[in-house]
Amino acid sequence: MVEFAENLNPETFNRVLNELLEQGVSRRVAEGRARRVAMVEYNREHGEEEAAPAAAAPSAGAGDGEAAAPAAATAPAAPAAPAGAPVAPAAVPGAIVVAPPPAAPLVAPPPTGKVPSAKPGAPDKHRLLALVPPEGVQRVEREQGDRVNTFPHLLIQELLSLIIVTAALIVFSTFVNAPLRELANPNLTPNPSKAPWYFLGLQELLRYFHPMVAGVIVPTLFFGLLFVLPYADRNPSSKPGDRKLAIVLFTMLLMFFMILTIIGAFFRGPGFNFVWPWSDGVFFDL
Amino acid sequence: MKLKLPRPPSPGEVFDKVRESEAWRSIFRPGSVFRKGYKDTQRDRALAAMNNVLYHLHPVKLKRHGLKLTYTFCLGGLSFFLFILLTVTGIYLMFFYRPAAELAAGQAYQDIETIRNSVVFGDMVRNIHRWGAHLMVITVFLHMGRVFYTGAYKPPREFNWVVGVILLLVTLLLAFSGYLLPWDQLSFWAFTVGTSFGQYSPPGIGPEVQFILLGGAEVGGETLLRWYVLHVLALPFVITIFLAVHFWRIRKDGGISGPL
Numbered sequence: 001m002v003e004f005a006e007n008l009n010p011e012t013f014n015r016v017l018n019e020l021l022e023q024g025v026s027r028r029v030a031e032g033r034a035r036r037v038a039m040v041e042y043n044r045e046h047g048e049e050e051a052a053p054a055a056a057a058p059s060a061g062a063g064d065g066e067a068a069a070p071a072a073a074t075a076p077a078a079p080a081a082p083a084g085a086p087v088a089p090a091a092v093p094g095a096i097v098v099a100p101p102p103a104a105p106l107v108a109p110p111p112t113g114k115v116p117s118a119k120p121g122a123p124d125k126h127r128l129l130a131l132v133p134p135e136g137v138q139r140v141e142r143e144q145g146d147r148v149n150t151f152p153h154l155l156i157q158e159l160l161s162l163i164i165v166t167a168a169l170i171v172f173s174t175f176v177n178a179p180l181r182e183l184a185n186p187n188l189t190p191n192p193s194k195a196p197w198y199f200l201g202l203q204e205l206l207r208y209f210h211p212m213v214a215g216v217i218v219p220t221l222f223f224g225l226l227f228v229l230p231y232a233d234r235n236p237s238s239k240p241g242d243r244k245l246a247i248v249l250f251t252m253l254l255m256f257f258m259i260l261t262i263i264g265a266f267f268r269g270p271g272f273n274f275v276w277p278w279s280d281g282v283f284f285d286l
Numbered sequence: 287m288k289l290k291l292p293r294p295p296s297p298g299e300v301f302d303k304v305r306e307s308e309a310w311r312s313i314f315r316p317g318s319v320f321r322k323g324y325k326d327t328q329r330d331r332a333l334a335a336m337n338n339v340l341y342h343l344h345p346v347k348l349k350r351h352g353l354k355l356t357y358t359f360c361l362g363g364l365s366f367f368l369f370i371l372l373t374v375t376g377i378y379l380m381f382f383y384r385p386a387a388e389l390a391a392g393q394a395y396q397d398i399e400t401i402r403n404s405v406v407f408g409d410m411v412r413n414i415h416r417w418g419a420h421l422m423v424i425t426v427f428l429h430m431g432r433v434f435y436t437g438a439y440k441p442p443r444e445f446n447w448v449v450g451v452i453l454l455l456v457t458l459l460l461a462f463s464g465y466l467l468p469w470d471q472l473s474f475w476a477f478t479v480g481t482s483f484g485q486y487s488p489p490g491i492g493p494e495v496q497f498i499l500l501g502g503a504e505v506g507g508e509t510l511l512r513w514y515v516l517h518v519l520a521l522p523f524v525i526t527i528f529l530a531v532h533f534w535r536i537r538k539d540g541g542i543s544g545p546l
Contacts, residue, residue, distance in 0.1 A: 147347040151334040161360040162367045173413030183392045184474035193475035196465050215483025226451045230444035238437025285472050
Protein backbone atom coordinates (compact mmCIF):
# COMPACT_ATOMS: atom_id res chain seq x y z
CA MET A 1 0.00 0.00 0.00
CA VAL A 2 1.20 3.45 -0.83
CA GLU A 3 2.20 5.58 2.09
CA PHE A 4 0.35 8.86 2.07
CA ALA A 5 2.18 12.05 2.88
CA GLU A 6 -0.89 14.01 1.96
CA ASN A 7 -4.01 14.58 3.90
CA LEU A 8 -5.91 11.87 2.14
CA ASN A 9 -8.09 9.15 3.38
CA PRO A 10 -6.04 6.12 2.16
CA GLU A 11 -8.90 3.64 2.15
CA THR A 12 -11.08 5.90 0.07
CA PHE A 13 -8.19 6.62 -2.27
CA ASN A 14 -7.49 2.97 -2.98
CA ARG A 15 -11.14 2.05 -3.26
CA VAL A 16 -11.98 4.82 -5.76
CA LEU A 17 -8.74 4.25 -7.69
CA ASN A 18 -9.48 0.57 -8.15
CA GLU A 19 -13.06 1.22 -9.12
CA LEU A 20 -12.01 3.69 -11.76
CA LEU A 21 -9.24 1.47 -13.08
CA GLU A 22 -11.73 -1.35 -13.46
CA GLN A 23 -13.93 0.97 -15.47
CA GLY A 24 -11.04 1.47 -17.88
CA VAL A 25 -10.23 5.02 -16.88
CA SER A 26 -6.60 5.87 -17.57
CA ARG A 27 -4.37 5.64 -14.54
CA ARG A 28 -3.40 9.29 -14.44
CA VAL A 29 -6.97 10.53 -14.53
CA ALA A 30 -8.10 7.86 -12.09
CA GLU A 31 -5.44 8.89 -9.58
CA GLY A 32 -6.46 12.49 -9.78
CA ARG A 33 -10.11 11.76 -9.21
CA ALA A 34 -9.40 9.29 -6.43
CA ARG A 35 -7.16 11.80 -4.70
CA ARG A 36 -9.85 14.42 -4.86
CA VAL A 37 -12.48 12.13 -3.37
CA ALA A 38 -10.02 11.03 -0.69
CA MET A 39 -9.23 14.63 0.18
CA VAL A 40 -12.87 15.50 0.55
CA GLU A 41 -13.34 12.45 2.72
CA TYR A 42 -10.34 13.37 4.87
CA ASN A 43 -11.52 16.93 5.32
CA ARG A 44 -14.95 15.73 6.27
CA GLU A 45 -13.46 13.52 8.96
CA HIS A 46 -11.03 16.08 10.33
CA GLY A 47 -13.17 19.18 10.17
CA GLU A 48 -12.98 21.94 7.65
CA GLU A 49 -10.54 24.28 9.41
CA GLU A 50 -7.57 22.09 8.60
CA ALA A 51 -8.46 21.96 4.99
CA ALA A 52 -7.30 25.33 3.81
CA PRO A 53 -3.57 25.40 4.69
CA ALA A 54 -3.01 21.70 4.20
CA ALA A 55 -4.74 21.52 0.87
CA ALA A 56 -2.70 24.35 -0.52
CA ALA A 57 0.63 22.81 0.41
CA PRO A 58 1.00 19.84 -1.92
CA SER A 59 0.23 21.79 -5.03
CA ALA A 60 3.41 23.81 -4.64
CA GLY A 61 5.95 21.13 -5.41
CA ALA A 62 3.85 18.52 -7.06
CA GLY A 63 4.51 19.38 -10.66
CA ASP A 64 7.14 16.75 -11.32
CA GLY A 65 5.51 14.00 -9.38
CA GLU A 66 2.30 14.41 -11.24
CA ALA A 67 3.82 14.19 -14.66
CA ALA A 68 6.25 11.38 -13.90
CA ALA A 69 4.54 8.25 -12.76
CA PRO A 70 1.84 6.95 -10.50
CA ALA A 71 4.46 5.58 -8.12
CA ALA A 72 5.67 9.08 -7.38
CA ALA A 73 2.53 9.93 -5.51
CA THR A 74 4.41 10.17 -2.25
CA ALA A 75 7.11 12.50 -3.45
CA PRO A 76 5.56 15.90 -3.89
CA ALA A 77 4.30 16.98 -0.52
CA ALA A 78 7.47 16.51 1.50
CA PRO A 79 9.38 19.75 0.81
CA ALA A 80 6.41 22.06 0.95
CA ALA A 81 4.47 20.59 3.84
CA PRO A 82 4.22 23.00 6.76
CA ALA A 83 5.72 22.00 10.08
CA GLY A 84 3.34 19.88 12.02
CA ALA A 85 1.40 18.75 9.00
CA PRO A 86 0.04 15.34 9.71
CA VAL A 87 1.92 12.52 8.02
CA ALA A 88 -0.10 9.34 7.71
CA PRO A 89 -3.01 11.01 9.38
CA ALA A 90 -4.95 7.89 10.24
CA ALA A 91 -2.18 6.87 12.66
CA VAL A 92 -2.34 9.98 14.83
CA PRO A 93 -5.90 10.58 15.80
CA GLY A 94 -6.30 13.47 18.16
CA ALA A 95 -2.83 14.85 17.56
CA ILE A 96 -2.50 18.50 18.41
CA VAL A 97 -2.32 20.45 15.23
CA VAL A 98 -0.22 23.55 15.56
CA ALA A 99 -1.86 26.32 13.65
CA PRO A 100 0.60 28.29 11.54
CA PRO A 101 1.30 31.79 12.92
CA PRO A 102 -0.87 34.43 11.29
CA ALA A 103 0.99 35.69 8.25
CA ALA A 104 2.07 39.31 8.24
CA PRO A 105 -0.08 41.31 5.86
CA LEU A 106 1.53 41.67 2.47
CA VAL A 107 2.73 45.23 2.08
CA ALA A 108 4.42 46.51 -1.03
CA PRO A 109 7.79 48.17 -0.38
CA PRO A 110 7.67 51.96 -0.46
CA PRO A 111 8.33 53.45 -3.88
CA THR A 112 12.00 54.24 -4.55
CA GLY A 113 11.36 56.43 -7.53
CA LYS A 114 13.72 54.34 -9.64
CA VAL A 115 12.91 51.62 -12.11
CA PRO A 116 14.49 48.50 -10.62
CA SER A 117 17.18 46.96 -12.79
CA ALA A 118 17.17 43.25 -13.50
CA LYS A 119 19.00 41.07 -11.01
CA PRO A 120 22.33 39.90 -12.39
CA GLY A 121 22.12 36.34 -13.56
CA ALA A 122 18.32 36.28 -13.55
CA PRO A 123 16.84 34.11 -16.26
CA ASP A 124 15.46 36.10 -19.16
CA LYS A 125 12.39 33.92 -19.41
CA HIS A 126 9.63 33.44 -16.96
CA ARG A 127 7.16 30.65 -16.83
CA LEU A 128 3.72 31.19 -18.15
CA LEU A 129 2.39 27.72 -17.54
CA ALA A 130 2.82 25.47 -14.58
CA LEU A 131 1.68 21.94 -14.10
CA VAL A 132 -0.83 21.79 -11.33
CA PRO A 133 -1.97 18.56 -9.78
CA PRO A 134 -5.65 17.79 -10.12
CA GLU A 135 -6.49 18.51 -6.50
CA GLY A 136 -4.93 21.96 -6.83
CA VAL A 137 -7.29 22.86 -9.62
CA GLN A 138 -10.60 24.29 -8.70
CA ARG A 139 -13.04 22.17 -10.57
CA VAL A 140 -16.01 24.05 -11.87
CA GLU A 141 -18.54 21.73 -13.35
CA ARG A 142 -21.11 23.38 -15.52
CA GLU A 143 -23.77 21.85 -17.65
CA GLN A 144 -22.85 22.20 -21.29
CA GLY A 145 -26.53 22.47 -22.01
CA ASP A 146 -28.16 22.19 -25.36
CA ARG A 147 -26.01 24.43 -27.51
CA VAL A 148 -25.68 24.96 -31.21
CA ASN A 149 -22.98 26.54 -33.31
CA THR A 150 -23.34 30.25 -34.00
CA PHE A 151 -21.98 29.58 -37.44
CA PRO A 152 -24.01 28.70 -39.44
CA HIS A 153 -27.28 28.53 -37.51
CA LEU A 154 -27.51 31.98 -35.91
CA LEU A 155 -25.75 33.83 -38.71
CA ILE A 156 -28.11 32.44 -41.35
CA GLN A 157 -31.06 33.57 -39.29
CA GLU A 158 -29.66 37.05 -38.83
CA LEU A 159 -28.81 37.37 -42.50
CA LEU A 160 -32.32 36.29 -43.50
CA SER A 161 -34.02 38.68 -41.08
CA LEU A 162 -32.02 41.66 -42.25
CA ILE A 163 -32.58 40.84 -45.90
CA ILE A 164 -36.32 40.64 -45.28
CA VAL A 165 -36.37 43.96 -43.43
CA THR A 166 -34.26 45.66 -46.11
CA ALA A 167 -36.49 44.34 -48.86
CA ALA A 168 -39.62 45.45 -47.01
CA LEU A 169 -38.15 48.91 -46.44
CA ILE A 170 -37.19 49.29 -50.11
CA VAL A 171 -40.63 48.19 -51.30
CA PHE A 172 -42.34 50.51 -48.82
CA SER A 173 -40.08 53.41 -49.81
CA THR A 174 -40.89 52.83 -53.47
CA PHE A 175 -44.58 53.36 -52.94
CA VAL A 176 -44.78 55.76 -49.99
CA ASN A 177 -42.91 59.04 -50.08
CA ALA A 178 -41.60 60.65 -46.94
CA PRO A 179 -43.66 63.76 -46.22
CA LEU A 180 -42.25 67.14 -47.21
CA ARG A 181 -44.40 70.20 -46.76
CA GLU A 182 -43.66 73.76 -47.82
CA LEU A 183 -40.66 75.71 -46.55
CA ALA A 184 -40.58 76.42 -42.82
CA ASN A 185 -42.30 79.69 -41.96
CA PRO A 186 -42.01 80.95 -38.37
CA ASN A 187 -44.89 83.37 -38.99
CA LEU A 188 -47.40 80.74 -40.07
CA THR A 189 -48.35 78.15 -37.49
CA PRO A 190 -50.00 75.14 -39.13
CA ASN A 191 -53.13 73.92 -37.42
CA PRO A 192 -52.66 71.54 -35.73
CA SER A 193 -48.92 71.48 -34.98
CA LYS A 194 -47.95 68.13 -33.63
CA ALA A 195 -44.72 66.77 -32.19
CA PRO A 196 -43.12 63.64 -33.74
CA TRP A 197 -45.22 60.59 -32.95
CA TYR A 198 -42.96 59.31 -30.15
CA PHE A 199 -43.63 62.53 -28.21
CA LEU A 200 -47.35 62.68 -29.00
CA GLY A 201 -48.23 60.94 -25.73
CA LEU A 202 -46.62 63.82 -23.87
CA GLN A 203 -48.33 66.38 -26.05
CA GLU A 204 -51.63 64.67 -25.28
CA LEU A 205 -50.82 64.81 -21.56
CA LEU A 206 -50.25 68.53 -21.99
CA ARG A 207 -54.00 68.89 -22.52
CA TYR A 208 -54.72 67.55 -19.06
CA PHE A 209 -51.82 68.69 -16.90
CA HIS A 210 -49.62 71.68 -16.30
CA PRO A 211 -46.74 71.76 -18.80
CA MET A 212 -44.30 71.24 -15.94
CA VAL A 213 -45.99 67.93 -15.11
CA ALA A 214 -46.56 66.72 -18.67
CA GLY A 215 -43.29 67.90 -20.14
CA VAL A 216 -40.79 67.45 -17.36
CA ILE A 217 -42.02 65.37 -14.43
CA VAL A 218 -43.73 62.57 -16.36
CA PRO A 219 -40.87 61.83 -18.79
CA THR A 220 -38.32 62.12 -15.98
CA LEU A 221 -40.35 59.69 -13.87
CA PHE A 222 -40.81 57.34 -16.83
CA PHE A 223 -37.11 57.06 -17.62
CA GLY A 224 -36.20 57.11 -13.93
CA LEU A 225 -38.45 54.10 -13.42
CA LEU A 226 -36.89 52.33 -16.39
CA PHE A 227 -33.40 53.00 -15.03
CA VAL A 228 -34.09 51.57 -11.58
CA LEU A 229 -36.36 48.75 -12.76
CA PRO A 230 -33.78 45.93 -12.58
CA TYR A 231 -32.68 47.06 -9.12
CA ALA A 232 -36.21 47.53 -7.83
CA ASP A 233 -37.55 44.22 -9.10
CA ARG A 234 -35.96 41.72 -6.72
CA ASN A 235 -37.96 38.74 -7.95
CA PRO A 236 -35.33 36.29 -9.18
CA SER A 237 -37.65 34.28 -11.41
CA SER A 238 -38.11 35.09 -15.06
CA LYS A 239 -41.08 32.78 -15.51
CA PRO A 240 -44.14 34.81 -16.50
CA GLY A 241 -46.25 32.94 -13.95
CA ASP A 242 -44.06 34.12 -11.06
CA ARG A 243 -44.06 37.79 -11.92
CA LYS A 244 -47.66 38.70 -12.55
CA LEU A 245 -47.43 42.01 -10.69
CA ALA A 246 -44.40 43.25 -12.64
CA ILE A 247 -45.94 42.24 -15.95
CA VAL A 248 -49.27 43.86 -15.14
CA LEU A 249 -47.65 47.13 -14.02
CA PHE A 250 -45.31 47.33 -17.01
CA THR A 251 -48.08 46.47 -19.46
CA MET A 252 -50.29 49.15 -17.92
CA LEU A 253 -47.52 51.71 -18.29
CA LEU A 254 -46.97 50.78 -21.95
CA MET A 255 -50.70 50.75 -22.68
CA PHE A 256 -51.09 54.13 -21.01
CA PHE A 257 -48.54 55.75 -23.32
CA MET A 258 -49.71 53.81 -26.37
CA ILE A 259 -53.31 54.94 -25.93
CA LEU A 260 -52.22 58.55 -25.33
CA THR A 261 -50.09 58.40 -28.50
CA ILE A 262 -52.91 56.95 -30.58
CA ILE A 263 -55.32 59.58 -29.31
CA GLY A 264 -52.79 62.34 -29.97
CA ALA A 265 -52.04 61.02 -33.45
CA PHE A 266 -55.46 60.17 -34.83
CA PHE A 267 -58.12 61.72 -32.61
CA ARG A 268 -56.77 65.25 -32.42
CA GLY A 269 -57.43 67.77 -35.16
CA PRO A 270 -57.29 71.54 -35.59
CA GLY A 271 -56.55 73.33 -32.35
CA PHE A 272 -55.60 69.91 -30.96
CA ASN A 273 -59.30 69.30 -30.35
CA PHE A 274 -61.01 65.92 -30.56
CA VAL A 275 -61.96 64.65 -34.02
CA TRP A 276 -63.12 61.32 -35.36
CA PRO A 277 -60.53 60.17 -37.88
CA TRP A 278 -63.13 58.33 -40.02
CA SER A 279 -65.36 61.38 -40.48
CA ASP A 280 -63.08 64.41 -40.07
CA GLY A 281 -59.87 63.01 -41.57
CA VAL A 282 -56.46 62.24 -40.12
CA PHE A 283 -54.30 65.15 -39.00
CA PHE A 284 -51.07 63.28 -38.62
CA ASP A 285 -47.80 63.12 -40.54
CA LEU A 286 -44.95 60.78 -39.80
CA MET B 287 10.43 20.83 -84.70
CA LYS B 288 7.44 20.81 -82.43
CA LEU B 289 7.53 23.30 -79.59
CA LYS B 290 5.77 22.05 -76.52
CA LEU B 291 3.86 24.86 -74.83
CA PRO B 292 2.76 24.44 -71.24
CA ARG B 293 -0.95 23.91 -70.84
CA PRO B 294 -2.66 27.10 -69.66
CA PRO B 295 -4.11 26.69 -66.17
CA SER B 296 -7.84 26.26 -65.80
CA PRO B 297 -9.86 28.86 -63.86
CA GLY B 298 -10.17 26.39 -61.01
CA GLU B 299 -6.43 26.00 -60.82
CA VAL B 300 -5.95 29.77 -60.88
CA PHE B 301 -8.46 30.15 -58.05
CA ASP B 302 -6.66 27.44 -56.09
CA LYS B 303 -3.35 29.24 -56.61
CA VAL B 304 -4.89 32.50 -55.42
CA ARG B 305 -6.27 30.79 -52.35
CA GLU B 306 -2.86 29.34 -51.60
CA SER B 307 -1.20 32.74 -51.91
CA GLU B 308 0.26 34.43 -48.89
CA ALA B 309 -1.99 37.47 -49.28
CA TRP B 310 -5.17 35.38 -49.30
CA ARG B 311 -4.07 33.38 -46.30
CA SER B 312 -3.20 36.55 -44.42
CA ILE B 313 -6.71 37.92 -44.97
CA PHE B 314 -8.74 34.83 -44.17
CA ARG B 315 -7.72 33.25 -40.91
CA PRO B 316 -7.83 29.50 -40.27
CA GLY B 317 -11.44 28.43 -40.06
CA SER B 318 -12.69 31.07 -42.47
CA VAL B 319 -15.07 29.56 -44.99
CA PHE B 320 -13.12 31.31 -47.75
CA ARG B 321 -9.84 29.69 -46.80
CA LYS B 322 -8.66 26.63 -48.63
CA GLY B 323 -9.41 23.43 -46.81
CA TYR B 324 -12.53 24.55 -44.98
CA LYS B 325 -14.49 21.47 -44.06
CA ASP B 326 -18.00 21.44 -42.68
CA THR B 327 -16.94 19.89 -39.39
CA GLN B 328 -17.62 20.85 -35.80
CA ARG B 329 -14.06 22.09 -35.53
CA ASP B 330 -14.18 24.33 -38.58
CA ARG B 331 -17.62 25.63 -37.69
CA ALA B 332 -16.29 26.63 -34.29
CA LEU B 333 -13.23 28.23 -35.86
CA ALA B 334 -15.38 30.09 -38.37
CA ALA B 335 -17.04 31.87 -35.47
CA MET B 336 -13.97 32.21 -33.29
CA ASN B 337 -11.54 33.45 -35.95
CA ASN B 338 -13.96 35.99 -37.34
CA VAL B 339 -14.46 39.63 -36.47
CA LEU B 340 -18.02 38.62 -35.57
CA TYR B 341 -16.54 36.91 -32.51
CA HIS B 342 -16.85 40.37 -30.95
CA LEU B 343 -20.62 39.96 -31.18
CA HIS B 344 -21.31 36.26 -30.94
CA PRO B 345 -19.93 33.35 -28.98
CA VAL B 346 -18.95 30.12 -30.72
CA LYS B 347 -22.00 28.37 -29.38
CA LEU B 348 -25.29 29.61 -28.08
CA LYS B 349 -28.19 28.04 -26.26
CA ARG B 350 -30.48 26.34 -28.71
CA HIS B 351 -33.54 28.24 -27.53
CA GLY B 352 -31.78 31.46 -28.55
CA LEU B 353 -32.43 30.49 -32.15
CA LYS B 354 -36.16 30.48 -31.53
CA LEU B 355 -37.64 33.37 -33.46
CA THR B 356 -40.40 33.86 -30.89
CA TYR B 357 -37.89 34.45 -28.12
CA THR B 358 -36.05 37.50 -29.46
CA PHE B 359 -37.96 38.27 -32.68
CA CYS B 360 -34.50 39.44 -33.85
CA LEU B 361 -35.40 42.85 -32.43
CA GLY B 362 -32.03 43.81 -30.96
CA GLY B 363 -30.14 42.67 -34.03
CA LEU B 364 -32.58 44.46 -36.32
CA SER B 365 -32.22 47.68 -34.32
CA PHE B 366 -28.46 47.49 -34.79
CA PHE B 367 -28.85 46.67 -38.47
CA LEU B 368 -31.22 49.61 -38.95
CA PHE B 369 -28.64 51.84 -37.29
CA ILE B 370 -26.10 50.70 -39.88
CA LEU B 371 -28.59 51.14 -42.71
CA LEU B 372 -29.39 54.65 -41.44
CA THR B 373 -25.69 55.48 -41.25
CA VAL B 374 -25.14 54.39 -44.85
CA THR B 375 -28.17 56.20 -46.26
CA GLY B 376 -27.43 59.19 -44.05
CA ILE B 377 -23.90 59.51 -45.40
CA TYR B 378 -25.31 59.52 -48.93
CA LEU B 379 -27.79 62.25 -48.02
CA MET B 380 -25.03 64.31 -46.39
CA PHE B 381 -23.35 64.73 -49.78
CA PHE B 382 -26.27 66.83 -50.98
CA TYR B 383 -27.44 68.63 -47.88
CA ARG B 384 -26.37 71.91 -46.32
CA PRO B 385 -27.79 72.74 -42.89
CA ALA B 386 -28.38 76.42 -43.65
CA ALA B 387 -31.79 77.90 -43.00
CA GLU B 388 -31.28 81.53 -43.81
CA LEU B 389 -29.32 81.25 -47.07
CA ALA B 390 -31.07 81.31 -50.45
CA ALA B 391 -34.60 81.05 -49.15
CA GLY B 392 -33.95 78.04 -46.96
CA GLN B 393 -30.90 76.31 -48.40
CA ALA B 394 -31.61 73.16 -46.39
CA TYR B 395 -35.12 72.91 -47.79
CA GLN B 396 -33.87 73.56 -51.33
CA ASP B 397 -31.33 70.77 -50.90
CA ILE B 398 -34.07 68.36 -49.87
CA GLU B 399 -35.97 69.35 -53.00
CA THR B 400 -32.83 68.69 -55.03
CA ILE B 401 -32.38 65.31 -53.37
CA ARG B 402 -35.96 64.43 -54.22
CA ASN B 403 -35.88 65.60 -57.83
CA SER B 404 -32.34 65.57 -59.21
CA VAL B 405 -30.12 63.25 -57.19
CA VAL B 406 -29.70 59.69 -58.43
CA PHE B 407 -31.85 57.52 -56.15
CA GLY B 408 -32.15 60.60 -53.92
CA ASP B 409 -35.84 60.25 -53.22
CA MET B 410 -35.46 56.52 -52.61
CA VAL B 411 -32.57 56.96 -50.19
CA ARG B 412 -34.39 59.71 -48.34
CA ASN B 413 -37.48 57.53 -48.04
CA ILE B 414 -35.45 54.62 -46.74
CA HIS B 415 -33.73 56.92 -44.26
CA ARG B 416 -37.02 58.38 -43.03
CA TRP B 417 -38.99 55.14 -42.77
CA GLY B 418 -35.98 53.26 -41.43
CA ALA B 419 -35.64 55.84 -38.66
CA HIS B 420 -39.27 55.42 -37.61
CA LEU B 421 -38.84 51.66 -37.79
CA MET B 422 -35.72 51.83 -35.61
CA VAL B 423 -37.59 53.74 -32.90
CA ILE B 424 -40.27 51.03 -33.04
CA THR B 425 -37.83 48.10 -32.95
CA VAL B 426 -35.91 49.63 -30.05
CA PHE B 427 -39.17 50.06 -28.10
CA LEU B 428 -40.26 46.53 -28.92
CA HIS B 429 -36.82 45.20 -27.99
CA MET B 430 -37.23 46.81 -24.59
CA GLY B 431 -40.62 45.14 -24.26
CA ARG B 432 -39.19 41.77 -25.24
CA VAL B 433 -36.39 42.09 -22.71
CA PHE B 434 -38.89 42.99 -20.02
CA TYR B 435 -41.34 40.19 -20.73
CA THR B 436 -38.61 37.53 -20.85
CA GLY B 437 -37.14 38.88 -17.61
CA ALA B 438 -33.81 39.32 -19.34
CA TYR B 439 -32.93 42.36 -17.22
CA LYS B 440 -32.54 40.24 -14.08
CA PRO B 441 -29.15 39.56 -12.53
CA PRO B 442 -26.51 39.53 -13.89
CA ARG B 443 -27.95 41.69 -16.66
CA GLU B 444 -29.21 44.67 -14.64
CA PHE B 445 -26.58 47.07 -15.86
CA ASN B 446 -27.09 46.11 -19.48
CA TRP B 447 -30.74 47.07 -19.13
CA VAL B 448 -29.59 50.49 -17.94
CA VAL B 449 -27.28 50.78 -20.96
CA GLY B 450 -30.27 49.77 -23.09
CA VAL B 451 -32.40 52.57 -21.62
CA ILE B 452 -29.60 55.01 -22.47
CA LEU B 453 -29.59 53.62 -26.01
CA LEU B 454 -33.36 54.14 -26.19
CA LEU B 455 -32.91 57.76 -25.11
CA VAL B 456 -30.17 58.38 -27.68
CA THR B 457 -32.28 56.71 -30.37
CA LEU B 458 -35.17 59.06 -29.57
CA LEU B 459 -32.80 62.04 -29.70
CA LEU B 460 -31.39 60.88 -33.02
CA ALA B 461 -34.86 60.51 -34.49
CA PHE B 462 -35.96 63.86 -33.09
CA SER B 463 -32.87 65.71 -34.31
CA GLY B 464 -33.30 64.24 -37.78
CA TYR B 465 -36.90 65.36 -37.80
CA LEU B 466 -35.80 69.01 -37.94
CA LEU B 467 -33.43 68.75 -40.88
CA PRO B 468 -35.86 68.95 -43.86
CA TRP B 469 -36.73 72.45 -42.59
CA ASP B 470 -40.31 72.34 -43.80
CA GLN B 471 -43.42 73.41 -41.93
CA LEU B 472 -43.84 69.92 -40.48
CA SER B 473 -40.36 69.67 -39.01
CA PHE B 474 -40.18 73.30 -37.92
CA TRP B 475 -43.40 73.24 -35.92
CA ALA B 476 -42.98 69.71 -34.61
CA PHE B 477 -39.65 70.87 -33.27
CA THR B 478 -41.14 74.04 -31.84
CA VAL B 479 -43.76 71.96 -30.00
CA GLY B 480 -41.20 69.37 -28.93
CA THR B 481 -38.82 71.92 -27.42
CA SER B 482 -41.48 74.17 -25.88
CA PHE B 483 -41.40 72.03 -22.74
CA GLY B 484 -38.10 73.61 -21.83
CA GLN B 485 -39.60 76.92 -20.80
CA TYR B 486 -41.80 75.18 -18.24
CA SER B 487 -39.04 73.22 -16.56
CA PRO B 488 -37.64 74.52 -13.28
CA PRO B 489 -36.59 78.13 -13.67
CA GLY B 490 -32.86 78.55 -13.80
CA ILE B 491 -32.42 75.26 -15.67
CA GLY B 492 -35.13 74.75 -18.28
CA PRO B 493 -35.06 78.05 -20.15
CA GLU B 494 -31.24 78.09 -20.13
CA VAL B 495 -31.01 74.54 -21.46
CA GLN B 496 -33.62 75.38 -24.07
CA PHE B 497 -31.63 78.45 -25.11
CA ILE B 498 -28.49 76.38 -25.52
CA LEU B 499 -30.27 73.67 -27.49
CA LEU B 500 -32.05 76.12 -29.78
CA GLY B 501 -29.12 78.48 -30.14
CA GLY B 502 -31.53 81.32 -29.45
CA ALA B 503 -34.90 82.12 -28.02
CA GLU B 504 -36.75 80.22 -30.73
CA VAL B 505 -36.16 77.69 -33.49
CA GLY B 506 -34.03 79.25 -36.22
CA GLY B 507 -30.93 78.86 -38.35
CA GLU B 508 -28.70 78.29 -35.34
CA THR B 509 -30.99 75.51 -34.16
CA LEU B 510 -30.75 73.77 -37.50
CA LEU B 511 -26.95 73.86 -37.51
CA ARG B 512 -26.75 72.68 -33.90
CA TRP B 513 -29.09 69.75 -34.35
CA TYR B 514 -27.48 68.84 -37.63
CA VAL B 515 -24.12 68.45 -35.89
CA LEU B 516 -25.81 66.50 -33.11
CA HIS B 517 -27.59 64.32 -35.66
CA VAL B 518 -24.69 63.44 -37.91
CA LEU B 519 -21.78 63.47 -35.48
CA ALA B 520 -22.32 63.78 -31.75
CA LEU B 521 -25.25 61.41 -31.20
CA PRO B 522 -23.96 58.65 -33.54
CA PHE B 523 -20.67 58.84 -31.65
CA VAL B 524 -22.43 58.47 -28.30
CA ILE B 525 -24.67 55.66 -29.49
CA THR B 526 -21.70 53.77 -30.94
CA ILE B 527 -19.91 53.86 -27.60
CA PHE B 528 -22.95 52.60 -25.74
CA LEU B 529 -23.64 49.98 -28.40
CA ALA B 530 -20.14 48.62 -27.85
CA VAL B 531 -20.74 48.43 -24.10
CA HIS B 532 -24.16 46.88 -24.66
CA PHE B 533 -22.84 44.11 -26.92
CA TRP B 534 -19.81 43.47 -24.74
CA ARG B 535 -22.02 43.09 -21.68
CA ILE B 536 -24.33 40.65 -23.46
CA ARG B 537 -21.39 38.30 -23.89
CA LYS B 538 -19.91 38.94 -20.44
CA ASP B 539 -23.29 38.36 -18.78
CA GLY B 540 -23.56 34.91 -20.31
CA GLY B 541 -25.06 35.48 -23.72
CA ILE B 542 -28.73 35.16 -24.50
CA SER B 543 -30.94 35.03 -21.43
CA GLY B 544 -33.43 32.32 -20.64
CA PRO B 545 -34.89 29.87 -21.40
CA LEU B 546 -38.04 30.84 -19.59
